[in-house]
Amino acid sequence: MTSAEIRQSFLDFFREKEHTIVPSASLLPQSPGLLFTNAGMNPFVPYFLGVEKAPYDPPRAADTQKCIRAGGKHNDLEDVGYDTYHHTFFEMLGNWSFGNYFKKEAIAWAWELVVERWGLPAHRLYASVYAPKEGDPGSFDQEAYDIWAELFRSKGCDPAIQIVHGNVKDNFWMMGETGPCGPCSELHVDLTPEGNPFTGRNLVNNDSDLCIEIWNLVFIQYNAEADGTFRELPAKHVDTGMGFERACSIIQNTKGFTDFSKKPSNYATDVFQPLFRKLEELSGKSYVNIYPELGADRAAFTEEMKTAIAFRVIADHLRTLSFSIADGIMPGNNGRNYVLRRILRRAVRYGRQLGFSGEKPFFGALVETLVNEMGGVFPELKNRQDVVRQTLEQEEASFNQTLDRGLKRFEDNVASTSAENTDPTALAIFGNSFSGVVAFELEDTYGFPIDLTELLCAERGLVLDKPGYDQSKKAQQERSRAAQKSNIVRALDISTEAVTEFVGFETDEVEATILEIHPQEDSLFVITDKTVFYAEMGGQSGDTGTLNGEVEITGVQQIGKARAVIIDSSAAVKVGDTVTLKLDEKRRRPIEANHTATHLLHWALHEVVSKDAAQQGSSVDENRLRFDFNSAAVTPEQLAAMEEKVNAAISARDSVSWKEVPHASIKGRPDIMQFFGDKYGETVRVVQIGGEAHALNGYSQELCGGTHVRNTGEIGLFKIKSEGAIASGVRRIEAVCGDAAWNHLNDLAEKWNAELKAARAKLYAANEKLASLGEEAVAVNDFPHIMGAMLAERADISQINATFAHGQRTLEETQQGAIEAEKRIKKIQSSQAAKLADEALAELIAKNEPIIVSFESDASLLQELQNGLKKKGFAGPALLIVDDGDKLHIATHSGPDALAKGLKAGDILRDLAALAGGKGGGKPDQARGAAPDRSKLEELKAAAAAKF
Numbered sequence: 001m002t003s004a005e006i007r008q009s010f011l012d013f014f015r016e017k018e019h020t021i022v023p024s025a026s027l028l029p030q031s032p033g034l035l036f037t038n039a040g041m042n043p044f045v046p047y048f049l050g051v052e053k054a055p056y057d058p059p060r061a062a063d064t065q066k067c068i069r070a071g072g073k074h075n076d077l078e079d080v081g082y083d084t085y086h087h088t089f090f091e092m093l094g095n096w097s098f099g100n101y102f103k104k105e106a107i108a109w110a111w112e113l114v115v116e117r118w119g120l121p122a123h124r125l126y127a128s129v130y131a132p133k134e135g136d137p138g139s140f141d142q143e144a145y146d147i148w149a150e151l152f153r154s155k156g157c158d159p160a161i162q163i164v165h166g167n168v169k170d171n172f173w174m175m176g177e178t179g180p181c182g183p184c185s186e187l188h189v190d191l192t193p194e195g196n197p198f199t200g201r202n203l204v205n206n207d208s209d210l211c212i213e214i215w216n217l218v219f220i221q222y223n224a225e226a227d228g229t230f231r232e233l234p235a236k237h238v239d240t241g242m243g244f245e246r247a248c249s250i251i252q253n254t255k256g257f258t259d260f261s262k263k264p265s266n267y268a269t270d271v272f273q274p275l276f277r278k279l280e281e282l283s284g285k286s287y288v289n290i291y292p293e294l295g296a297d298r299a300a301f302t303e304e305m306k307t308a309i310a311f312r313v314i315a316d317h318l319r320t321l322s323f324s325i326a327d328g329i330m331p332g333n334n335g336r337n338y339v340l341r342r343i344l345r346r347a348v349r350y351g352r353q354l355g356f357s358g359e360k361p362f363f364g365a366l367v368e369t370l371v372n373e374m375g376g377v378f379p380e381l382k383n384r385q386d387v388v389r390q391t392l393e394q395e396e397a398s399f400n401q402t403l404d405r406g407l408k409r410f411e412d413n414v415a416s417t418s419a420e421n422t423d424p425t426a427l428a429i430f431g432n433s434f435s436g437v438v439a440f441e442l443e444d445t446y447g448f449p450i451d452l453t454e455l456l457c458a459e460r461g462l463v464l465d466k467p468g469y470d471q472s473k474k475a476q477q478e479r480s481r482a483a484q485k486s487n488i489v490r491a492l493d494i495s496t497e498a499v500t501e502f503v504g505f506e507t508d509e510v511e512a513t514i515l516e517i518h519p520q521e522d523s524l525f526v527i528t529d530k531t532v533f534y535a536e537m538g539g540q541s542g543d544t545g546t547l548n549g550e551v552e553i554t555g556v557q558q559i560g561k562a563r564a565v566i567i568d569s570s571a572a573v574k575v576g577d578t579v580t581l582k583l584d585e586k587r588r589r590p591i592e593a594n595h596t597a598t599h600l601l602h603w604a605l606h607e608v609v610s611k612d613a614a615q616q617g618s619s620v621d622e623n624r625l626r627f628d629f630n631s632a633a634v635t636p637e638q639l640a641a642m643e644e645k646v647n648a649a650i651s652a653r654d655s656v657s658w659k660e661v662p663h664a665s666i667k668g669r670p671d672i673m674q675f676f677g678d679k680y681g682e683t684v685r686v687v688q689i690g691g692e693a694h695a696l697n698g699y700s701q702e703l704c705g706g707t708h709v710r711n712t713g714e715i716g717l718f719k720i721k722s723e724g725a726i727a728s729g730v731r732r733i734e735a736v737c738g739d740a741a742w743n744h745l746n747d748l749a750e751k752w753n754a755e756l757k758a759a760r761a762k763l764y765a766a767n768e769k770l771a772s773l774g775e776e777a778v779a780v781n782d783f784p785h786i787m788g789a790m791l792a793e794r795a796d797i798s799q800i801n802a803t804f805a806h807g808q809r810t811l812e813e814t815q816q817g818a819i820e821a822e823k824r825i826k827k828i829q830s831s832q833a834a835k836l837a838d839e840a841l842a843e844l845i846a847k848n849e850p851i852i853v854s855f856e857s858d859a860s861l862l863q864e865l866q867n868g869l870k871k872k873g874f875a876g877p878a879l880l881i882v883d884d885g886d887k888l889h890i891a892t893h894s895g896p897d898a899l900a901k902g903l904k905a906g907d908i909l910r911d912l913a914a915l916a917g918g919k920g921g922g923k924p925d926q927a928r929g930a931a932p933d934r935s936k937l938e939e940l941k942a943a944a945a946a947k948f
Contacts, residue, residue, distance in 0.1 A: 001256070003248045003271045007064055007093070007377065010242070013113050014062035014095045017105075022056075022063045024091075024378065026327045026633035028336075028725040035336040036068035036324070040092035040241045041218075047098045048180045048220060048237055054098035062095040064244060066323055066378070070339055077343070077451070081312035081350075082292060084209050084249070084265035088343065089320035091244035099235030106217050106238045107147045110187065114215070115155070120250075120257050122155035123162070123197055124190040126204050126211070130172055130183030131165035137172065137230045138222060141183045148185065161197045164188075164204045173218045173239075180220045180233065187215040189250055193260050210263065214250065215242040245271055265289060267312050271373075275315040278369040282362050283354040284919040284929045287311045299461035306459075307921075310353035317347035318366050318392075325391050326384045327633065328724025328731070342449040344395050348403065349452055355919055358400035364393035372819065383636070399447055406446030410456055413438045432461060436468020444476060494518045496527060498562040504532035504543070505658075505707060509582040514575050518564070524571060525557060525564040532583050535563055539618035540595055540706040545583035547571070553581075587622045588707070593715045593737045594625040596656055596708045599689060600649050600718070601627055601733065602673065603700040604642040609634060615673070616730050620706075623740055624721070627733045634723055634731060640801070646718040647797050649689065653713035657693040658704075660685050666696070673702040717741040717797060742794065749787045752807055756783070759814040766821035773828050778817040783810040826860065837864035841872060850948035851878035851893075852941050858882075859889045866926055869893045877903050879912065879944040881937060888916055888931045890940070898948075899924060908947060912940050 001009065011021050025043035027036050034042065043065065046052040054061070070077045070088035079086035097106070114120050127148040130141040149159035165171075166186070174181040190200035191210045203211030220237040222230040245266040251257070253264035266272070268289050276287040290308050292301060301309075321331070324340055331341035347363060348356075356362040367389040375382030413435055434457050442448035450469060457464045498515045512528035519525075526547070535558040536542035542556040547567060555566040565581065573579065598618050605613050609631055616628040663684045666672050672686060684703050689712060691698030709715060716738035726732045736744050760780065767777035787807065790800055836857070844851050851874070855861055862882045869878055875895035882889040890913055892905040909927035913920045916936035920929010931940075 001251055003244075003252075003269060004377070006248050006251060007091070007244060009117065010093045010113070010247075011062055011064070013117060014109075017060075017095075017109060018058055019060045019062040019095055020056040022061050024064060024066045026725075027066050027068055027324050028327055028329055028633060030632050035339060036070070036329075037065065038067050038069050040065040040067065040094035041096075041239045044096055044098070044239070045175070048175070048239070050235070056098070059098040059100045060096060061098075063093075064377070065092045065094060066327075067092050068320055068324065070320060070343060077346075080316045081309040083294075084263065084267065084291060085212060085243075085246055087245060087266070087316050087319075089316065089323060093242040093244050093247070094240050095238070096240070097238035099237060102221075102236050102238060103143055103217075103219050104147060106219070106240065107144065107151070107185065110215060110217060110240070111151045114187065115151075118251065118257075120189065121195070122152060122157050124195050124200070124257075124260075126162055126164055126188040126190065126201055127152075128164045128166040128171055128186045128188065128204060130185075131167065132172070133167055136168040137181070137224070138183060141171075141185070141219075144183065144185050144219070157197075161201060164201055166205065170205050173216075173220075174224060178224045178226055180222070180237070181224050181230070182219045182221040182236075184216055184218040186213045187217075188213050191250070191254075191260060191264055195260060212246060213243075214246045216240060245269070265291070267315070272312075272315050274369050274373050275318065275366060276311055278366055279311055279314060279354065279362075282365060283356065284913075285354050286920075286922045286928055288923070297461065298458045301459075304921075306353050310350040313350045314347050314354075314363075314366075317343050317350075318363065318370060321347070321392060322367060322370055322381060322388045323378070325388045326378070326380045330391060330724065331395050338449075341395065342451060344392070345399050345447065345449060346452055346455070348396050348399050349455070352403075352407075358397070358404065361393065361396050361400065363396045364389040367392065402446045406442050406448050407456075409438070409442060409446065410448075410453070414460065414462065432463050434462045434464050436465035436470070437472050439464060439469040440472035440476070443473075494520075494525060494559050494564075496559055496562050498527050498529075498560075500528060500561070500563040501530045502532075502534070502563065503530055504534055504583065508532055508585045508588070509580065511578055512581050514573060514577045514579060515562070516564075517573065517575055519569060520566075522569050523554075524567050524569050524573070525559075526567060526573060527559070527562045527564045528579070528581065530581075531556075531563050531565070532581055533563065533565055534588075534707055538704065538706050539598075539620055541591060541619075541621040543583045543588055543591075545581065547573070547579050547581060549580065549582065589709075589714075590622040590738060590740070591620055592707050592709050594620040594622075595704075595706050596689070596712065597646065597650075597715050597718050597735065597737045598625045598627055599687065599700050599702055599704070599708075600646045600712070600715075601625070601642065601735065602629075602702065603649075603689070604645040605629060605631075607645060608638050608641045624734060624736050627735070628726065629731055629733075631731050633725070634733075639720055639723055639733075643718065643720050643801075644798065650712045650715045650718060653711050654690045654698075655693060655711050656687070656689050656708050657691075657698075658685055658687045658708070659694045659696065661696075671701055672696070717794075719744055719797075742791065745800065746791050748804070749791060752804070752811060753787070756807070756811045756814065759811060759818055763814055763818040763821060766818055766825060769825050770821060773825070775824065775828065778821045780817065781810045781813050783807055836861060837868045841865065841868045841874075845869075845872055845874055848876075850876050850945075851880070852944050852948070853879070854881035854883060854937060854941065856883050856885070859884050862889045862891050862928070866891050866893065866928070869895075870926065877905075877908070877944075877948045879908075879941065879948075881940060883934055883937065888918070888934055888937060888940070889928075890916075890918065890920060890931060891926070891928045892922075894925050903947065908944070911947075912943055915940055915943060 015021055025037060029037045029042055047054040068089050077088055080088055115122055129144045132138055145163060148163050152159045152162045171184050173184050188204045188211055192200055200211055218239040220239055221233055223233055224230055248269040248271055249264045249266040252269045253262065254260050280286055285307055288304055288308050290305060292305060321340060321344055329336060329340060331337060331344055351362055367385060371382050371385045439450060439453045442453055443450055454464050496516055503510050510530050510532050512530040514526055514528055516527040517524055533543040533545065533556045534540060535556040537558065545553050547553055547565060551567050551571045553565045553567055557564045557566060598620055602615060613629050613631040616630055619626040660683050663682055685705055686696060687702055687704040687708055688696060688698030689700040718735060718737050719741040720733055720735045721744060723731060723733045763778060763780060770777055787803060790803060844853060859882055862880060865880045875897040877898035878893040880891040890909060892909040894903050894905040904924040905927040906922045906924060909920045909922060909929050913929040913931050916931030916933040918929055918931025920927060922928055
């Protein structure tokens with residue numbers, strides 16, 4: 001079975017058992033204590049706690065849940081690439097019962113799927129049950145034991161051998177120190193070649209990759225109380241988790257449980273192989289499925305081992321980053337965002353092992369392959385493919401700017417440490433230590449996360465001076481706090497008793513008297529008795545404008561109850577002057593429109609998503625609005641509904657009014673959003689949209705001191721640009737209004753048209769190729785180019801959105817058509833290549849001489865030629881070159897006779913590829929690479945003839 005078939009068979013099985021199949025939840029967890037969703041049960045916690053009722057009939061569900069374990073308590077980062085089964089990103093297949101079925105059904109169905117449907121031999125399956133020691137909670141899980149025993153006996157197996165007792169560490173699950181908990185049964189698979197039950201059971205829970213856990217059935221039947229006791233739950237639940245990648249590994253690598261001669265690896269499945277093939281294409285290096293021994297010295301790894309590890313790390317990290325970004329979690333400097341940045345930088349560093357650099361970036365180029373493989377199951381990955389790729393490319397480019405300098409700094413420190421310690425005794429004590437001060441410098445100056453420096457040290461057999469690093473970091477934090485404190489003191493250096501009246505709600509210009517002037521470096525802070533200028537507060541940007549029509553006002557500063565305008569220090573003003581203050585209304589009007597649209601967005605959020613979604617911050621200026629709120633991930637459908645509600649309110653041209661009232665008079669009113677509390681003092685200003693002016697009965701009412709439009713029609717148009725996570729449980733929407741919204745739509749249309757044009761060109765080219773091969777073309781969907789006219793006429797937004805949606809479907813169909821056409825072409829070419837290879841090799845091998853040959857063909861021919869030489873047992877050396885019109889694809893072969901003469905295919909290929917500016921490598925018997933300089937073809941042949 002393919003991985004897609006394995007996943008689907010699991011979901012189909014539980015659909016038969018009346019489970020609702022639910023989509024994966026976001027990787028951004030609802031629980032504030034988690035960095036990422038790290039287990040399949042995370043999204044269902046409210047149902048287990050009884051906080052919410054499961055919305056399924058019957059109350060049972062099944063899913064495949066995206067998970068990340070890379071930081072915090074659950075962290076598999078350091079093991080990735082070095083063994084066969086650890087990942088930072090993985091899928092967890094699960095079936096769930098919320099107070100419905102329990103142990104009997106859960107165990108019976110697990111057996112039915114794994115043994116009866118998939119065909120896993122029962123004697124290779126071990127079930128562990130809970131057997132507490134003295135002081136452990138609960139009692140021996142006799143019920144689970146009896147169910148498993150009956151099933152094993154039905155297959156002629158001895159339960160005493162196949163059922164293993166596990167302690168509280170391995171077989172008792174707890175959500176926390178208190179709360180739902182219970183015993184569990186883990187299913188382990190014996191992957192040893194001999195499959196001897198007497199030895200296999202001893203590998204259970206002993207960190208062996210030859211007997212691994214694939215499924216855990218948790219029976220939630222107790223509640224852990226604060227006093228340490230365990231109370232039986234009135235409603236008992238089932239929580240299971242099966243490692244998808246492990247299931248694929250076991251099924252695919254054993255040929256459906258028929259061949260256990262080779263150690264299975266998650267990486268040797270079609271989950272990872274497409275990514276490896278793309279990496280091979282990009283790097284010119286070959287992936288070999290080899291692994292280091294447990295605890296092996298990383299400094300002693302061969303180049304082949306380092307390359308294999310790099311392939312695995314990059315593929316794993318790509319999945320983690322791509323799925324996170326698709327869920328709105330971006331690389332950054334804090335919390336989970338920094339975890340992602342660390343992971344990305346590890347991947348870029350491992351890319352150096354494959355020959356990638358700042359001049360040869362690679363990470364973003366892998367996204368399309370991942371989306372092609374997994375976008376159908378996880379549509380968010382496909383929908384945000386461009387964002388994922390662009391983010392990875394930007395982050396890789398940013399880190400590459402400092403990576404080379406950082407690596408040089410690292411190597412210089414290693415060299416200087418070795419040079420300084422020449423005494424043998426000193427070398428034994430200090431020679432393998434890497435400076436903690438330099439480690440912090442690498443992080444602070446070059447962006448090297450500390451775990452990346454630890455990796456570099458491990459590769460060179462060095463020990464990092466972690467205490468020195470910690471001390472340097474602490475000193476830097478103290479310096480930063482001191483600098484922050486001094487800045488605050490300077491900013492508060494102005495004190496005044498003056499009071500400024502703000503009249504900017506009703507007018508854009510006012511005559512005012514200068515009360516005070518405070519010189520500040522190269523500017524003057526001018527306090528007046530009146531002002532039309534709004535100071536930045538409450539998320540609204542401060543105003544700009546002029547003083548007396550000539551002096552530019554670059555900013556506004558609130559100082560107590562006074563408000564100062566900021567002008568150049570050269571301005572000729574003095575206390576007592578009467579001046580005209582005029583704001584830049586062309587800048588203020590879009591700010592007001594964006595601010596009022598933010599209130600509408602807040603209202604729509606409550607209407608569509610949840611009344612409990614509370615504002616966490618906002619920012620509005622003349623170009624856009626930004627709104628932060630606490631919530632679970634918002635669906636595309638919810639975003640569309642919110643956007644529709646806001647634009648409907650704009651079309652209605654509802655009135656916008658405000659009223660100042662005593663805060664005590666409206667405190668506690670649920671219809672008035674009061675997220676700023678007592679910030680405005682005893683008197684507060686309520687801004688309302690709709691309703692009667694000053695009656696406080698509008699559909700949107702909110703405490704706000706900012707400026708607004710007079711009716712919603714002045715906003716013009718509202719368009720959401722993006723939505724995503726910025727912190728644990730906090731989401732951010734960025735949107736634009738008015739002309740900025742129309743400009744954004746025009747940009748989207750241009751981008752869409754360009755993508756559609758490129759997709760059509762790709763499909764047309766593929767169809768032409770199909771026609772030349774005598775094959776039927778793939779249909780092309782002709783979508784009329786009417787978007788530009790609709791935008792120029794500023795048509796109804798709902799019509800524009802519908803056209804965009806239809807156009808997007810056309811684009812996706814065209815792109816998919818091109819993919820299908822290219823797959824058909826490759827299949828045909830592969831078939832033709834196999835035939836051509838057979839014909840060519842029959843003649844060449846018959847001569848019983850070294851083979852040096854070139855072809856003008858598709859690169860698929862090269863693989864067929866290599867396979868043919870190996871299959872036919874050619875004993876001598878061979879150089880095979882395929883010129884595809886773009887570059888030379890090169891392969892070398894060394895049969896037994898060639899190897900006896902010291903001719904190693906990998907060494908020969910490296911030397912020959914370099915002559916044409918290329919790279920490559922492989923095993924002693926076969927190797928492969930590519931070179932860009934096609935003019936060197938004959939030179940390569942001549943060089944090979946000299947070697948052979």
